[in-house]
Amino acid sequence: MTNPAENSKMEEIISLAKRRGFVFQGSEIYGGLAGTWDYGPLGLALKNNIKNLWWKRFVDDREDMYGVDAAILMNQKVWQATGHVGGFADPVVECSSCKSKLRADHLLENFYKENPTIVHEAISADPSKLQGDIDSFGKEISCSKCGKKGSFSKIRQFNMMFETHVGAIQDESSISYLRPETAQGMFVNYKNIIDSFHPKLPFGMAQIGKAFRNEIAPRDFTFRAREFEQMEIEYLIKPPKGEEWKPLFEQFKDEMIAFSKDIGLDEKHIHPIEIAEADRAFYSKRTIDIEFDFPFGQKELYGLAYRTDYDLKKQGEFSGVPLDYYDEETKEKFIPHCIEPSFGLDRTVLAVLSDAYTVDEMGGEKRTYLKFNSKVAPIKIAVFPLLRNKPELVKKAREIYQTLKKEFGAVEFDDNGNIGKRYRRQDEIGTPFCLTVDFETIEENKGVTIRDRDSGKQERVAEGDLVAYIKRQL
Numbered sequence: 001m002t003n004p005a006e007n008s009k010m011e012e013i014i015s016l017a018k019r020r021g022f023v024f025q026g027s028e029i030y031g032g033l034a035g036t037w038d039y040g041p042l043g044l045a046l047k048n049n050i051k052n053l054w055w056k057r058f059v060d061d062r063e064d065m066y067g068v069d070a071a072i073l074m075n076q077k078v079w080q081a082t083g084h085v086g087g088f089a090d091p092v093v094e095c096s097s098c099k100s101k102l103r104a105d106h107l108l109e110n111f112y113k114e115n116p117t118i119v120h121e122a123i124s125a126d127p128s129k130l131q132g133d134i135d136s137f138g139k140e141i142s143c144s145k146c147g148k149k150g151s152f153s154k155i156r157q158f159n160m161m162f163e164t165h166v167g168a169i170q171d172e173s174s175i176s177y178l179r180p181e182t183a184q185g186m187f188v189n190y191k192n193i194i195d196s197f198h199p200k201l202p203f204g205m206a207q208i209g210k211a212f213r214n215e216i217a218p219r220d221f222t223f224r225a226r227e228f229e230q231m232e233i234e235y236l237i238k239p240p241k242g243e244e245w246k247p248l249f250e251q252f253k254d255e256m257i258a259f260s261k262d263i264g265l266d267e268k269h270i271h272p273i274e275i276a277e278a279d280r281a282f283y284s285k286r287t288i289d290i291e292f293d294f295p296f297g298q299k300e301l302y303g304l305a306y307r308t309d310y311d312l313k314k315q316g317e318f319s320g321v322p323l324d325y326y327d328e329e330t331k332e333k334f335i336p337h338c339i340e341p342s343f344g345l346d347r348t349v350l351a352v353l354s355d356a357y358t359v360d361e362m363g364g365e366k367r368t369y370l371k372f373n374s375k376v377a378p379i380k381i382a383v384f385p386l387l388r389n390k391p392e393l394v395k396k397a398r399e400i401y402q403t404l405k406k407e408f409g410a411v412e413f414d415d416n417g418n419i420g421k422r423y424r425r426q427d428e429i430g431t432p433f434c435l436t437v438d439f440e441t442i443e444e445n446k447g448v449t450i451r452d453r454d455s456g457k458q459e460r461v462a463e464g465d466l467v468a469y470i471k472r473q474l
């Protein structure tokens with residue numbers, strides 16, 4: 001069971017996120033649409049900062065990456081090729097008491113957590129094995145909605161793709177799906193990249209974009225949503241001899257962890273977990289899940305998989321377009337193999353919020369604040385005139401605000417309420433620096449005070465040095 005303090009931490013984060021304009025329930029004024037979330041100005045800024053850091057590290061700073069932004073709607077054959085049409089399904093049972101539809105694997109997971117003395121194997125993705133395990137604990141497993149024990153239907157496989165029709169005629173041929181992953185948008189563009197850029201192997205394709213899954217039980221805020229964003233790389237290599245792919249796989253694992261630290265996640269909360277062969281997708285030769293200590297437990301944040309040549313082979317077969325690579329040097333033709341680092345963007349935002357959420361005491365008062373790393377902080381600087389009814393202070397503060405805004409973009413002006421309250425408001429949204437223009441600034445030309453969010457310490461900095469000073473700090 002998740003501990004109650006951690007549950008309440010999650011509730012506090014959700015409430016702060018709503019109150020301060022980070023994340024709102026989707027379609028809220030209509031009572032919401034389960035599994036959808038809308039980002040407000042601060043959540044969007046946080047998300048964009050994370051995206052930009054990701055793109056910089058994995059695309060711009062490298063010479064071997066090609067960015068793609070593929071359409072969300074794709075030809076249905078793409079998903080027949082991958083097996084998603086027939087097989088992208090979750091195991092569902094229905095509680096005969098409250099009629100809730102529940103994930104069978106999650107029921108079993110909760111049951112094992114509540115009964116730590118039970119020795120068991122990993123929860124299987126194979127529905128008949130899962131059914132066997134559920135049957136063997138029969139009457140002991142309780143419904144996570146109503147609590148009633150042991151009265152579930154048999155497992156049914158539920159396809160998670162959102163189906164739609166393209167064009168005016170609705171028949172089998174017009175079926176399309178909202179993509180359940182961004183990966184295939186890259187594989188189907190592999191030939192375009194080859195033909196227009198002639199890259200040498202190894203090289204990667206990278207994409208950030210929306211993905212959609214009709215999750216049976218969306219939960220844990222943005223962790224399990226029905227519409228979410230992914231940041232993915234398909235890194236293509238020559239078919240490796242033996243274990244040649246392993247060092248590259250390790251490099252990506254290290255890069256994924258380095259990225260997590262770069263955006264401010266605590267290394268102690270990041271756990272690379274080796275996925276056993278029985279639990280991997282059948283085409284994967286190795287999978288590592290990078291799990292994170294969310295307030296509701298240790299769960300998957302990212303995935304890294306060596307997918308062999310499965311995707312390109314399948315897309316080649318189904319499209320009839322050969323997707324092999326011609327190696328000019330060796331005069332060989334082959335289908336490249338693929339290593340795929342996959343990042344959930346919404347889960348990253350949630351992890352960053354969770355690690356930044358801090359409660360401490362300052363000036364004898366309890367304070368709640370977001371201890372964002374300044375690279376991801378949605379607002380970098382707030383500028384205050386000490387008093388709002390002194391036009392000379394306001395004028396100077398606005399002047400400084402305009403200069404800093406041009407330089408840093410994410411700068412706020414606030415003249416509302418006493419300085420202590422303004423500090424608290426900025427702390428709550430994680431602004432690293434607050435600048436105050438006071439009488440010494442204008443009468444004695446002594447510069448402005450800059451307050452550090454974490455320590456609360458203030459320093460005076462000359463107006464002319466401000467930009468350089470802040471650049472150094474950021």
Ligand code: ATP
Pocket residue numbers: 181213215222223224225226227228229230300301302303342343344345346347
């Ligand atoms: P899970 O086991 O938690 O359902 P998954 O193994 O199906 O996740 P992948 O298919 O590997 O996930 O997707 C890659 C990444 O996309 C995940 O590591 C996660 O960060 C993100 N992701 C997947 N499903 C969701 C979802 N429903 N809501 C938000 N993010 C998601």
